[in-house]
Amino acid sequence: MIIDKGLGLGAVSDLLSTAGDYIDFLKLGFGTSALYNQALLEEKISLTKSFGVDIYPGGTFLEIAILQNKLPEYIRMAKHLGFTAIEVSDGTINMSSEVRVRAISAAADLGLKVFTEVGKKSSTDKLPIRLYLKQIQQDLDHGACKVIVEGRESGKNAGFYDSEGKFIRDEMEALLGAVDCGRLIWEAPLKDQQQELILRFGPNINLGNIPPFEALALEALRVGLRGDTLCSVYKGEKQQLER
Amino acid sequence: MIIDKGLGLGAVSDLLSTAGDYIDFLKLGFGTSALYNQALLEEKISLTKSFGVDIYPGGTFLEIAILQNKLPEYIRMAKHLGFTAIEVSDGTINMSSEVRVRAISAAADLGLKVFTEVGKKSSTDKLPIRLYLKQIQQDLDHGACKVIVEGRESGKNAGFYDSEGKFIRDEMEALLGAVDCGRLIWEAPLKDQQQELILRFGPNINLGNIPPFEALALEALRVGLRGDTLCSVYKGEKQQLER
């Protein structure tokens, strides 16, 4: 999942022609979707979909819709504009469990893929890990297709990252012990984070908030075409061949 | 004000089609203007102007013209190439008050908008704040339309930023107590700097040295479409509605 902070049509076309095979989702970060000229936005959505890539507005936008008591209008507008998915998050606001379930269902009913997000944007708002685990299970039960683990654009001081962007180890382990990794998308904007997740979970781990210009470099990292993972991938292959 | 370190025509077109409504000025950073093929430069200037955006060469270029005793030639050339504005700065060199006034007047006489800049590129060259205040007043009196507060491309260790990019608090306050904020453009390349200035002065504060790919994300930050400012903007709106 790529975070798009305002790519023009030329840059989207460049990105998807070059690395589209390795990208599943394009997220128009934050509430930037609201700042586009509507014709341009529709063209961008349509261009992205023509490469077989899902596109959706950032979770902050939905949080604002909820604050403004416009959730149904927001979801219908997203569908109308051509977005193929939606993110339900409460990274900044507090959202009742009931509203969260309603958002998931309403979007799923319109045929949108639903991603929910767990983790707070600020480390001071953090909840105990068991509440996140409960949340994840509940979201999946209600129709979310994947749950995003918050990491922000910066990869620091948010979700399960400390102020230097390192994993908060025991929380990460608790998460992993309880959830099927394939149902998670880890926001991992920094290379060290990507590398650690790949080395631990293998090349197919879902990663998010990837800067556009890192898409191909990340794929290289996944498949051992970059120094940092070359040896471990090669060793793994060799062991498989020898079996 | 966007800092452009060498965008091609495709990227300029992408940027301005997407975020042009939120951009006032494009600065061709440093002396890079001198490194373009002239036909390309003229095309780039003309393309930028077609979006209603001002374009001007970085202040370092004028400093060199002064060192080489070519100020009038420099200003005429800028006008001839189609630039709509000019920056008068002494971030690196020392410039007499008389030369500064002459540069402002000469550019204004040719119909160019004039931005002056205060603050040194190196923290060791710093002047007492009262001299900057005097400078700002003098520049505005002589025809500068806005005064840029130095922050460099890095946002660190220059102007009123310390080595970590944090505001030097008492200098900032002194500046603010004495000058109409609308006449300043704050170079604020880092997100935390942008956020602090927006939360303090509201969404219309003039910001500069914004990296091109941050233009739309910054607008989202201004209007509360990003987690970091969402709550404070929403709280402000609510208070207004309740009044």
Next chain:
Amino acid sequence: MIIDKGLGLGAVSDLLSTAGDYIDFLKLGFGTSALYNQALLEEKISLTKSFGVDIYPGGTFLEIAILQNKLPEYIRMAKHLGFTAIEVSDGTINMSSEVRVRAISAAADLGLKVFTEVGKKSSTDKLPIRLYLKQIQQDLDHGACKVIVEGRESGKNAGFYDSEGKFIRDEMEALLGAVDCGRLIWEAPLKDQQQELILRFGPNINLGNIPPFEALALEALRVGLRGDTLCSVYKGEKQQLER
């Protein structure tokens, strides 16, 4: 030498139209070359060459070919695709002197320019400096046209940089005392590194792993069109004029 981590055709065209005069080599970083659609890769190679710029795949790719015992196939494929140069490095793997010489010769025999690289990607793998000096001399003797000094994409904790990206001073001096600087390309992705090398060796020092969007800004730094080098370049010119 620019490091290209996956630029699309539009971005390559933008880059080379704008800054092509200041670029000698485009490196498709890591093993990303393997991730392109082949038709697109050939078009990109051909586009780059049309600007008179050499293009070659990152050294990691060759290391993998060696691990897989496919060196001749790799070199022939590179030639076949239109690459004009090749990098022979052992930043991650260990390579015998014999294999290294064979790689250099095989590529040179096919008419490819050969760049070799010295320095390890990890600071824990470092060799004594005298071994690097021996390596450099041997590579040049066997037909390498230039030797790249490892700096990675990050410029930190690799080659002759410490964990903060500062030069390891005594190693740098030893290198400089023994090798003709014109035969080296310094990977120097960070501005402070570029600046230090330029101020020490003059504007023509070969620099590598330059991010695409820094190409024009780096040229400005070289020729004194940027605050950081303006004064020293101007002082030098003045001294020359006065002689």
